[in-house]
Amino acid sequence: MTQKTVSAVEAARWLAEGSAVLVDVRSPDEFRAEHAPLAVSMPLDGLAQALPTLAGRRVVFQCEKGGRGASACALAENRLKESYNLEGGLAAWKAAGLPVVAASRALPLFRQVQIVVGLIVLALVVAGFTLSPVFFALAGLIGTMLAVAGVTGWCGMALLLQRMPWNRIAAGG
Secondary structure, eight states: OOOEEEEEHHHHHHHHHHHHEEESSSSSHHHHHOOOOOOOOOGGGGHHHHHGGTTTTTTHHHHHHHSSHHHHHHHHTTTSSEEEEEEHHHHHHHTTTOOEEOSSSSHHHHHHHHHHHHHHHHHHHHHHHHHHTHHOOOOOOHHHHHHHHHSSSHHHHHHHHHHHHHHHHHHHH
């Protein structure tokens, strides 16, 4: 079966008339940062369990540029009566001049973690060269913690940064 696509303008028309539901399959952080009005957040990694709630409806899957939307359509094939991939994703939606809901100008949490961890490691390496070799071991410890976060999905730095004022505003309180 060939995957069906729909333009941003046509999808917006369907949403306005109530004949479709727009499902944003990006991560919750991406959705919070910016999304199309009326979009429902159903991240791709949990979409299989959520598909029954969409049965009997015309569904338009949307991501940033269309790749994850295509994956969502493939997952929904034979499970939903009518599903479409939004051509070009949210980028095409914005290019068509359609509105978006933007929570804040804060960087995504993942990028904040990368910046903070990178600066900590840089500072520890400089301290290792100038003060004491013990700082190299601390840099290694930070690297180990980063690897553990990647393997387990639990990141203490992300939890800490999530509580910062600029992120609480972005998440709605």
